[in-house]
Amino acid sequence: MIPTAFDYRRATSVAEALALLQEGGPEAKLLAGGHSLIPMMKQRLAEPGLLIDIGGLDELRGIEEQDDGDIAIGAAMTHAEIAASELLRAQAPIVAETAAAIGDAQVRNRGTIGGSLAHADPGADLPAVMVALDATIAILGPNGDRQVAAEDFFQDILTVDLEEGEIVTGVCFAPCRSAAYAKLEQRASKFALVGVAAALTLDGGSCSSARVAVTGASSHAQRLGGVEDALAGASLPDGAASAAAGAGDGLEFVNEDLHGSEGYRRAMTAVFARRAIEAAAGRG
Amino acid sequence: MSEPVPITINVNGRRRSAMVEARLLLVHYLRENLNLTGTHVGCDTSQCGACTVLLDGRSTKSCTVFAVLADGSEVQTIEGLADGDELHPLQDGFWEEHGLQCGYCTPGMIMSAANLLQENPSPSEDEIREGISGNLCRCTGYQHIVNAIQHAAERMAQS
Numbered sequence: 311m312i313p314t315a316f317d318y319r320r321a322t323s324v325a326e327a328l329a330l331l332q333e334g335g336p337e338a339k340l341l342a343g344g345h346s347l348i349p350m351m352k353q354r355l356a357e358p359g360l361l362i363d364i365g366g367l368d369e370l371r372g373i374e375e376q377d378d379g380d381i382a383i384g385a386a387m388t389h390a391e392i393a394a395s396e397l398l399r400a401q402a403p404i405v406a407e408t409a410a411a412i413g414d415a416q417v418r419n420r421g422t423i424g425g426s427l428a429h430a431d432p433g434a435d436l437p438a439v440m441v442a443l444d445a446t447i448a449i450l451g452p453n454g455d456r457q458v459a460a461e462d463f464f465q466d467i468l469t470v471d472l473e474e475g476e477i478v479t480g481v482c483f484a485p486c487r488s489a490a491y492a493k494l495e496q497r498a499s500k501f502a503l504v505g506v507a508a509a510l511t512l513d514g515g516s517c518s519s520a521r522v523a524v525t526g527a528s529s530h531a532q533r534l535g536g537v538e539d540a541l542a543g544a545s546l547p548d549g550a551a552s553a554a555a556g557a558g559d560g561l562e563f564v565n566e567d568l569h570g571s572e573g574y575r576r577a578m579t580a581v582f583a584r585r586a587i588e589a590a591a592g593r594g
Numbered sequence: 595m596s597e598p599v600p601i602t603i604n605v606n607g608r609r610r611s612a613m614v615e616a617r618l619l620l621v622h623y624l625r626e627n628l629n630l631t632g633t634h635v636g637c638d639t640s641q642c643g644a645c646t647v648l649l650d651g652r653s654t655k656s657c658t659v660f661a662v663l664a665d666g667s668e669v670q671t672i673e674g675l676a677d678g679d680e681l682h683p684l685q686d687g688f689w690e691e692h693g694l695q696c697g698y699c700t701p702g703m704i705m706s707a708a709n710l711l712q713e714n715p716s717p718s719e720d721e722i723r724e725g726i727s728g729n730l731c732r733c734t735g736y737q738h739i740v741n742a743i744q745h746a747a748e749r750m751a752q753s
Contacts, residue, residue, distance in 0.1 A: 311638050311639075312617060313617045314617070315596045315615065315616070315617055316596055316616055316617060317596045317597065317616065318596070318599055318616035318660070318662050320662075320665070341663075344658065344659065344660070344663065345640065345658060348640075348658050348659070348660070349639060349640055349658060351617075352638070352639075361616065361660075363662075363663060365663065390652070413728070414643070414727050414728025414729075415653055415706060415709060415710070415725060415727075415728050416643060416646055416653045416654055416655045416706065416709075416728045417640065417655070417728065419649075419652040419653055419654055419709075420652075420654055420655075420658070420659070498641055499641065
């Protein structure tokens, strides 16, 4: 499969990438690992006139603990690098584990967190984790930088709060050990048919508050408010099943394809919410 | 029409330079420009892994990388694995353990296994199966492939 012809520029800095985005206008697309965009270009679902390569930019790399204790991940970090990070394994194991469960080794060697978040495939894993962790997406544009909460960033299918000319530069979140992700995966692609991320605040054997988010089931990653409310004050792990019951019922829109009907995805949302909550509680 | 782009890629230890269209996929550059046809095109949709090569030492599906993205990088294909006439331990393992039937997936399997053994020189059977989960064998000869990779890991540990 051969994509439409395009011009290619390799940016040597984020500033240059921003300038090239301005120059290219709506025809321009950013590419780092290319594992979301290139398959779409091969099917001619995307036909950019200008491809701007930001994959090698040092400014977009790194996994670091900041002065306030939060963890920042650069947009160009690959899933393999995130999966192997000792810092994440210790302080936010859900992020490393989720990255390790994306696609396969070859996909993880190329695909990046920035690409995954900006592309916002409805079956992508990391968006749910970022929403559950209440992560902040860092964005740079011609008018400077801005921060967007992950739950506001994901808006619809393949649609995020990113204006023309803007770049996702990274993501930032507070450390959280008592969080886990569980997914029902499509066996060939490993995309989530349903994936649920649960981040709990635990007080002894009970849950004082929770953030729970789903991907795969609907058009975009979003919180499961009913489950979060049911978890507040629940004793865990015993209360996980009742808190998760009906988790999929409140979703406004549910995906339906040959891999799973709407009813199946709703049912599996409850199942995988329970599993994610139990796994997160087990870390308390 | 887009402008051709100059690229220089070190392929199997040789510096190769060319002017290419930006949309040329790495797998097509290897097969059609360099005549390195050991790297196969299977599904062409990033799933089957027949096109796997090492790009800067990491296993990569070359049907999902433009050749221009590999400019300045090192690429290793199945043709670059043997040391002269001496087979790489993975190639030897696939020979000894009958790790192939039709052979179509074999170059990609071996390159994925090379990536795996670099990261984890003595993988368990489960780790091998996870490590090659991005490569499909439609003869379904996975058990022999796993045996071949174990054979190679043991040989590499001895040497």
